[in-house]
Amino acid sequence: MATHAAYMAGTKLSARSVLWSWITTVDHKRIGQLYGVSAFFFFLVGGIEALIMRLQLAQPDGTLVGAQRFNELFTMHGTTMVFLAIMPMSAAFFNFMIPLLIGARDVAFPRLNALSYWVFFSGALLLHLSFLAGAVPDAGWFGYANLTSTQFSPRQSIDFWMLGLQVLGISSLMAGFNFIVTIINMRAPGMTLMRMPLFVWMSFVVQFLVVLAFPAITVALILLMFDRFFGTLFYAPAGGADPLLWQHLFWIFGHPEVYILILPAMGIVSEVLPTFSRKPLFGAPVVIYSGIMIGFFGFGVWSHHMFSVGLGPVADSAFSIATMLIAVPTGVKILNWIATLWGGRVQFSSALYFSLGFIAMFTLGGLSGVMHSSPPVDLQQTDSYFVVAHFHYVLFGGSIFGLFSGVYYWWPKMFGKLLDERLGKVHFWLMMIGFNVTFFPMHFLGLIGMPRRIYTYAPDLGWNFWNMVSTMGAFVIMLSFLVFIWNVIATTRSGAPAPADPWDGRTLEWTIPSPPPVYNFATEPVVHARDDFWVQKHGDGHGTPPRKGAPAAHVDTSSIHMPPPSYWPILLAGALFVMFSGALVSIYQVVGGGLLTLYCMIRFMLEYHHGHDVGHDVGPDVGPAAGGHH
Amino acid sequence: MRKSLLSRIPTALLLLAVALLLSSCGWSMWDSPMTTVRPKSGFGRITHEIFMLISWWTLGIGIAVEAGLLWVCFRYREKPGAPIPKQVHGHTLLEVSWTIVFALILLIFAIPTIPAIFKTQEAPAATALRVDVSGRQWWWEFKYPDLKVVTANELHLPAGQTVAFNLHAPDVIHSFWMPQLGGKRDVVPGRVNRLTLAPDEPGEYPGQCAEYCGTSHANMRFRVIVHTKADFEKWVAAQQRPPVQPTDPLAQKGQDLFSQSACVGCHTIAGISGGVLGPNLTHFGSRKTMGANLLANTPENLAKWIENPGHMKPGVLMPDLGMRGEQSKALAAYLLSLK
Numbered sequence: 001m002a003t004h005a006a007y008m009a010g011t012k013l014s015a016r017s018v019l020w021s022w023i024t025t026v027d028h029k030r031i032g033q034l035y036g037v038s039a040f041f042f043f044l045v046g047g048i049e050a051l052i053m054r055l056q057l058a059q060p061d062g063t064l065v066g067a068q069r070f071n072e073l074f075t076m077h078g079t080t081m082v083f084l085a086i087m088p089m090s091a092a093f094f095n096f097m098i099p100l101l102i103g104a105r106d107v108a109f110p111r112l113n114a115l116s117y118w119v120f121f122s123g124a125l126l127l128h129l130s131f132l133a134g135a136v137p138d139a140g141w142f143g144y145a146n147l148t149s150t151q152f153s154p155r156q157s158i159d160f161w162m163l164g165l166q167v168l169g170i171s172s173l174m175a176g177f178n179f180i181v182t183i184i185n186m187r188a189p190g191m192t193l194m195r196m197p198l199f200v201w202m203s204f205v206v207q208f209l210v211v212l213a214f215p216a217i218t219v220a221l222i223l224l225m226f227d228r229f230f231g232t233l234f235y236a237p238a239g240g241a242d243p244l245l246w247q248h249l250f251w252i253f254g255h256p257e258v259y260i261l262i263l264p265a266m267g268i269v270s271e272v273l274p275t276f277s278r279k280p281l282f283g284a285p286v287v288i289y290s291g292i293m294i295g296f297f298g299f300g301v302w303s304h305h306m307f308s309v310g311l312g313p314v315a316d317s318a319f320s321i322a323t324m325l326i327a328v329p330t331g332v333k334i335l336n337w338i339a340t341l342w343g344g345r346v347q348f349s350s351a352l353y354f355s356l357g358f359i360a361m362f363t364l365g366g367l368s369g370v371m372h373s374s375p376p377v378d379l380q381q382t383d384s385y386f387v388v389a390h391f392h393y394v395l396f397g398g399s400i401f402g403l404f405s406g407v408y409y410w411w412p413k414m415f416g417k418l419l420d421e422r423l424g425k426v427h428f429w430l431m432m433i434g435f436n437v438t439f440f441p442m443h444f445l446g447l448i449g450m451p452r453r454i455y456t457y458a459p460d461l462g463w464n465f466w467n468m469v470s471t472m473g474a475f476v477i478m479l480s481f482l483v484f485i486w487n488v489i490a491t492t493r494s495g496a497p498a499p500a501d502p503w504d505g506r507t508l509e510w511t512i513p514s515p516p517p518v519y520n521f522a523t524e525p526v527v528h529a530r531d532d533f534w535v536q537k538h539g540d541g542h543g544t545p546p547r548k549g550a551p552a553a554h555v556d557t558s559s560i561h562m563p564p565p566s567y568w569p570i571l572l573a574g575a576l577f578v579m580f581s582g583a584l585v586s587i588y589q590v591v592g593g594g595l596l597t598l599y600c601m602i603r604f605m606l607e608y609h610h611g612h613d614v615g616h617d618v619g620p621d622v623g624p625a626a627g628g629h630h
Numbered sequence: 631m632r633k634s635l636l637s638r639i640p641t642a643l644l645l646l647a648v649a650l651l652l653s654s655c656g657w658s659m660w661d662s663p664m665t666t667v668r669p670k671s672g673f674g675r676i677t678h679e680i681f682m683l684i685s686w687w688t689l690g691i692g693i694a695v696e697a698g699l700l701w702v703c704f705r706y707r708e709k710p711g712a713p714i715p716k717q718v719h720g721h722t723l724l725e726v727s728w729t730i731v732f733a734l735i736l737l738i739f740a741i742p743t744i745p746a747i748f749k750t751q752e753a754p755a756a757t758a759l760r761v762d763v764s765g766r767q768w769w770w771e772f773k774y775p776d777l778k779v780v781t782a783n784e785l786h787l788p789a790g791q792t793v794a795f796n797l798h799a800p801d802v803i804h805s806f807w808m809p810q811l812g813g814k815r816d817v818v819p820g821r822v823n824r825l826t827l828a829p830d831e832p833g834e835y836p837g838q839c840a841e842y843c844g845t846s847h848a849n850m851r852f853r854v855i856v857h858t859k860a861d862f863e864k865w866v867a868a869q870q871r872p873p874v875q876p877t878d879p880l881a882q883k884g885q886d887l888f889s890q891s892a893c894v895g896c897h898t899i900a901g902i903s904g905g906v907l908g909p910n911l912t913h914f915g916s917r918k919t920m921g922a923n924l925l926a927n928t929p930e931n932l933a934k935w936i937e938n939p940g941h942m943k944p945g946v947l948m949p950d951l952g953m954r955g956e957q958s959k960a961l962a963a964y965l966l967s968l969k
Contacts (some may be wrong), residue, residue, distance in 0.1 A: 067845050067944035075844060140842050146819060147802045151769075237820030244802060244818060273729055277706065284719035308805060308840075309816040312821040320743055324736040331732040332725065339724075345709045345715050346756040356703065361693050367688040370736070374684060374743040376677035376750055378871045379813020380666040383840040429639050436647075441874055449664025451840045454848030461836070462662025541717030 007390035008548030024565035027518060028109060033414065035088045037336040044126065044530030047481070050475055054438075058471035060459035070455030072157075076127075078141025079161065082261065083168050084124050086395065089403045090264035091120075094179055094203050096414055099195045100509035100516060101524040103188025106274035108181040111604070112564045113172055118573030119171035126581055130157060133584075137161035140453065142254060143224075145246035156584055159228065161578045162221045169214045169221075170576070174208035179203065188508070190527035194288075197507045198281060198532070202267030203289050205295040206260050212299070213256035220249035229583065244309055247253050251302035260297040261395055262362075263291060266333065271404050273337055275503050276352040277344025280531055283336045290329035290336075297326040299329050301307035307375040308373040308382050316375040323373040330366055349503065350424025354405030361397025364497055365390055368443065376399045383453075386446025392439045401431075402483075411496030416515040420495070423487040427480050434476030441466035441473075504576020506534035519560040568607055572600040642701065663836050670835070671825035673812035676746050684739050691735070750813075754794035754826040761785070763797050765804030765817035767947060768850035769841060769922040770911055779869040780898070782909030783922045785854045788862035789832050797823040805841035808854050814840045829856045836923065845945025850947040851923035868969075869913055872900050876967040884964025892951055893961075899968065908948060915968040932962035 019389045025031065042601050056062040065073065095113065099106055107113050135156040139148050148158045183204045186197065196204075218460070221232040233239025274281045281287060303311060311319075334431050337359055344350070358567040368390040374479040381387055404427075411419050445537050450463050457463055501510040508525055509516075528547075529535045539546045579593025659668050669678045706715075763785075764771040769860055781875035785808075792838055797806055799819040803859045806825065807814035815825040830836075839850035857865060876882050885902070888894070900912045914920075917927050921943055926929045934941075936958040939948040 038704075067848065071842075071845065071847075084673055136728050138845075144842070146802055147842070209895055240820075242818075242820055244821075252867040277715070279716055280719050282718065283725045285724050288722065308814050309818060310821070312792075313751045316747045316751075317744050320747070321740060327736060328729060328732045332729050334695065335728050336720075336725070337693070338702055339721075341699075341702045341706060343715055343718060344706050345708050345712050346703060346706045354701065359699055360696055364692060367692050370688055370739065371681065371684050374680050374739055374746075376743065376746045376813065377681045377684065378678055379750075379815070380681070380809065383814070383842075384666075433643070444659065447666050447835075448659055449838075450661045450668055451807070454838075456848050458851075461664055462659050465659075507748060527663075538714055541714070541743055 021565065023570050024114075024567045026106075026114045026249070026563050026566055026569070028095050028099050028110065028113060029516065029518075029520075031113050031578055032092045032094075032297075035095055035120070035416075036092030038121065038124070039085050039088035039092055041063075042080050043089070044481070046080035046085055047478065048078050049073045049080065049476060053077065054471040054474040056455060057457075057467050058466065060457050060461075060464055065455070067455045068138065071140075071453070072136035074453055075137045075140050075143075075161070079127065079137065079165075081395070082141060082257065083165065084127070086261045086399050086403070087172065088120060090203075090261070091116075091175060091265060092205070093199070093268065093406050093410065094175070094206075095402070096302060097187070097410060097509060097522055098182060098200055098203060100413070100512070100520060101200050101507055102183065102186060102191060103508045103521060103527065104182065104186040106563065107178055107185055109178050110118060111566050111569055112178050114566065114569035114570055115604075116171045116175040118179065118330065118570045118574060119167060119174065122573045122577035122580075123164050123167030123171060124616050126167055126577065127160060127580070131166075132158035133160070135160060135501040142250055143246075144250075145224065145227075145243040146237060146586060148224060148228075148246075149236060151236075158224075159584055162224050162228070163583055164217065166221050166225075167576065167580050169218050170306055172210050173214050176214070176420050178213070179207045183207070184397075188521075188525045188527050190532075194285065195527055195530045198270035198287060199264070199267035200262040202270070202291050203241070205291050206263045209256045209260050209263075213253045213260070216249050217253035220253070223249075225583075244306070247309065248302065251305045254301070254305065255302045256295070256298045257621055258391075258394070259294055260505070261399045262402075263294070265358060265399045265406075266291065268402050268406035268409065269358050271507065272351050272355040272582050274407050274531065275409070275505055276347045276349055277341050278347075279340060279344040280506075280534075281336070282339035282342070284530060287336050289331055289509060290333050293329040294326060297322060297329075301326055302358070302373075304373060304378070305382075307372075307378040313591070320373055320375050324370070327366065327373065329369050334363055334366070349408070349620055350419065350421050350428060351409035351503075352407050353425060353428040354408060357428060358398060358401040358405060361393055361401055361432075361435065365393025365395075365397050368393065381446060383451055384446035385442040385450045388452050389439050389442035389446060390568075392435075392442070392588070396435060396439070404431075409503070412502050413514050413516070415492070416498050417491050417495040418498045420487050421493050427483045427487065430476055430480030430483060430559065434473050434478075434480055437473030438470050438477060441470050445470075450467055471567045501533075504534075504537070506531035508533060510537075517557065519562055520556040522557055522560075534626050566604075566607060567599060567608040572597065572604050575600045578601050633786070645895045663839070666809045668810060669812065670830045670833070671827045672830075673750055675808070676750055677813055680739070680742050680746055683742065687735060687738065698746060732813055750826075751824075752826065754824070755792060758792040758794040758826065761787075761793055761795050762819065763795050763806055765797070765799050765806060765839060765843075765850075767801050768839070768943065768945075770839075770847040770850070770852045771909065772805075774866070777865060777866050777870070780910045781869065781913065781917075783852045783919065784917050785852060786862060786865050787854060787856050788859045789827050789856050790859070791830055791862075792826060792828040795825040797825065802843050803841050804839045804843045804850065805839040806837070808835055808837040810835045811854065816966070829854075832856050832858050832861070837898055846943050849922060849924055849943045851927035853919060854924045868916065873968045876964055878933065878963060878967065879966040880960050881963040884962070884967075887953070887957055888964060891953075892949075896948070902923055911965060911968060913968055915966045928968065929959070929962045932965060933958040936961050 022030065052065060056070055057066045137157045137160055139153060139158055139327065143161060149155060183200060186348065226232040227234050227236065234240050235241055235243050237243055270281050270287055288341065301319060301323045303315060304323045307316055371379045408419055408424050445463055445466050448462055450457065498514040500513050512521060529540060535544065536547045575593060575596035578591055579597050582589030582593045631968060667678065669675045692718050760775055761772040772785045795806065796816040797815060799817040802819065804817040805814045806817050811829055812827050814822050814909060817823060833856050835854040836854045837854055839847060843850065866903055876885055887916060889902050894905055896905040896908035898904050898906065898910045920927045920932060921927060921935060936953050938950055939946045
């Protein structure tokens with residue numbers, strides 16, 4: 001899909017070297033595209049899993065799949081959507097957009113960035129090899145102990161799951177550190193923290209959540225690994241352990257994870273609304289602080305996933321209050337977004353449609369969330385379809401709508417083609433209708449007692465009608481994504497090439513061509529305001545006139561130094577895969593894979609020490625942003 | 631033409647949603663057997679009152695926000711030739727005020743919530759009827775320690791009497807849920823959780839495991855039968871009696887089969903066997919359903935179950951003991967004779 005020629009101007013490449021250039025790339029834009037394509041692929045996989053589940057549940061006593069298969073489907077659906085669809089789709093935007101939004105030539109550690117992607121790829125592969133091995137994970141995406149013990153899950157299904165998640169965690173941690181360093185160190189001159197675009201801000205918060213939350217699940221998974229492989233008793237009640245230890249560790253990760261999934265979408269919406277209402281974000285500092293508050297409180301609410309486990313009234317009260325508190329900054333953001341539209345000149349692009357969809361649907365998800373912040377109420381709602389409705393309103397109505405707003409908004413920048421706006425709106429309306437028809441009835445189903453994760457139900461419980469409605473809605477959602485795919489294919493083939501600034505944008509990415517050249521910015525931009533590009537074009541509306549065109553100093557772009565491609569990231573990720581998958585095969589493979597990993601790590605580290613300056617183009621660095629990779 | 635259709639979608643959707651919501655208030659679905667919104671106990675009512683309070687507020691806020699969003703979009707839609715709008719960056723007073731308003735609304739929810747948390751987790755009175763619940767893969771055991779009664783999958787309770795459930799999990803985590811009688815409580819290995827409630831009135835209420843617990847989680851159902859006090863005492867008396875000896879020859883054959891086969895390793899029938907891994911069958915014939923509230927307790931269903939338990943309940947721990955034809959019929963006849 002990508003116009004690789006844009007990166008290698010004037011060079012015709014053979015198919016083999018195209019492949020080689022992709023697997024050795026350290027260009028943040030290409031890595032972003034790799035993340036995006038992988039994420040969309042897994043989004044479709046998770047979606048197909050969901051469709052099979054909806055078909056099974058369309059009628060009572062369904063017989064399409066059996067109990068075991070159904071349990072595998074909901075486990076893989078949840079795991080896939082969280083770790084292999086929404087997170088990498090956000091990562092696609094982190095990768096592609098953050099350097100462009102802060103005026104940098106790449107991320108701080110370009111090879112580490114490639115390594116993050118390939119390790120992600122290994123983890124996803126490992127998880128899905130379980131289908132070939134006939135041992136698909138089946139303990140739910142939050143894999144509660146002690147069901148995951150060898151006693152109750154003797155097959156290798158849980159091993160695939162825990163090893164896969166460990167590998168994915170490594171990838172997320174590396175990316176997290178990379179983007180923290182990138183955002184702190186590589187902003188263009190004049191871009192103070194408070195001038196930083198909102199998407200970068202929300203992503204910044206997310207990276208801290210990643211590096212602080214993933215260690216919790218890493219520890220939880222290591223304990224589980226010890227229990228399963230070495231017979232320790234961390235989660236075994238028979239050994240005097242409390243299986244709730246898993247739940248605490250998991251949700252200390254799991255709740256911040258929810259914000260890891262939603263904050264990037266909030267960032268996108270905070271970029272799209274100002275652009276299409278021709279007005280700055282209303283109360284940007286408050287939106288930023290709210291994002292930080294959400295991230296901070298996100299670590300103090302984990303036990304609201306555990307109101308029914310019997311923590312006692314004091315803990316229930318504390319976590320209830322904390323959970324209600326977190327609703328305040330969230331609500332504030334929603335009103336700030338509406339106030340951004342207020343008084344604007346709202347242009348209804350597809351990107352804006354999806355952002356509006358985000359606000360409308362996320363509000364509903366937030367409100368049902370407030371309902372189960374009250375523990376007594378939660379006792380009726382937890383583990384029922386009401387909760388299923390709630391988190392799909394947050395993660396589909398929120399994250400997915402927000403991310404697709406980003407897709408329509410940044411597509412021209414990423415791929416150099418404009419998507420068809422009419423098809424975009426058809427996609428939107430089908431998705432909006434399908435989403436609500438699928439998930440709104442689940443509120444009713446939960447309130448009339450349907451538990452989640454059941455593969456079948458009796459016909460006399462009053463659940464039949466809404467289940468059928470919900471299943472029909474799921475197919476409308478499927479249809480909406482077919483429209484999207486059609487849109488991509490049609491416009492890639494014969495769409496209009498995108499201008500540099502198709503939306504009259506406000507931020508730095510619109511100052512450079514679409515798609516951007518490999519070095520992004522020929523000259524390092526100097527930033528004077530938030531929404532600097534808008535102020536450049538239109539003035540700040542308070543007396544400062546437009547700064548007509550920054551003097552187009554001629555830059556010899558051949559002198560720009562970019563990091564060279566490297567095959568060590570994919571080799572290191574492959575070695576890691578050999579080591580981790582060895583845990584399923586034999587100890588020799590683990591040891592062999594471990595040694596291989598060590599070797600690749602050393603070669604990775606020493607790569608630049610053999611000769612110096614092996615870049616594409618040797619020459620003086622044109623600015624601090626370009627030199628960051630040494 | 632097409633464009634106008636596209637632009638009418640939001641209005642049509644809004645009307646449809648409102649119509650659905652309004653009509654949903656009157657639907658009989660709210661009375662369905664596992665409803666959570668028709669509480670039949672004091673415990674259920676405490677939670678339901680808070681639920682309704684939050685529901686009305688959130689419904690109001692939801693409608694206001696969605697309507698506001700639609701109105702803003704309509705009012706400020708782009709008009710040809712309009713100038714660049716005023717660049718407003720924010721309004722501190724406004725933003726501080728709506729932060730405070732949100733906090734106050736949440737306070738309205740917190741105020742009844744906190745006492746309700748404590749109220750619903752009070753230690754039960756000494757006079758409460760004690761019931762030990764064991765959640766197992768994938769059935770429920772109910773023991774009445776003071777009455778010396780043990781049964782499975784059908785929980786009998788007296789109306790108006792406070793019941794103190796002690797929740798035990800010999801294998802994995804389950805969740806004990808009787809939606810009409812109140813919220814759920816997880817059943818966690820290694821700890822004894824508590825749930826206390828008093829059912830209001832006689833009736834039958836389905837329940838179900840609400841925490842995913844393995845292959846047949848969906849089939850881990852049970853049934854609560856609330857009696858008048860007098861009927862409950864009759865039921866207890868019947869359960870306390872030893873089972874009657876079968877008189878029917880088929881059932882007698884079944885008894886012999888039962889006592890000579892591996893059945894005794896897992897099932898207790900008072901006076902015959904003492905297995906504890908599977909449900910106690912002493913008064914199996916008095917139960918309306920079998921297989922954890924899965925099927926009607928009929929000779930045909932039972933015989934089929936004995937011949938292939940895993941077909942009706944995937945993953946079930948009960949093995950197929952090779953009883954076929956006459957044998958399974960005899961066993962079924964015997965078990966159903968255990969009134």
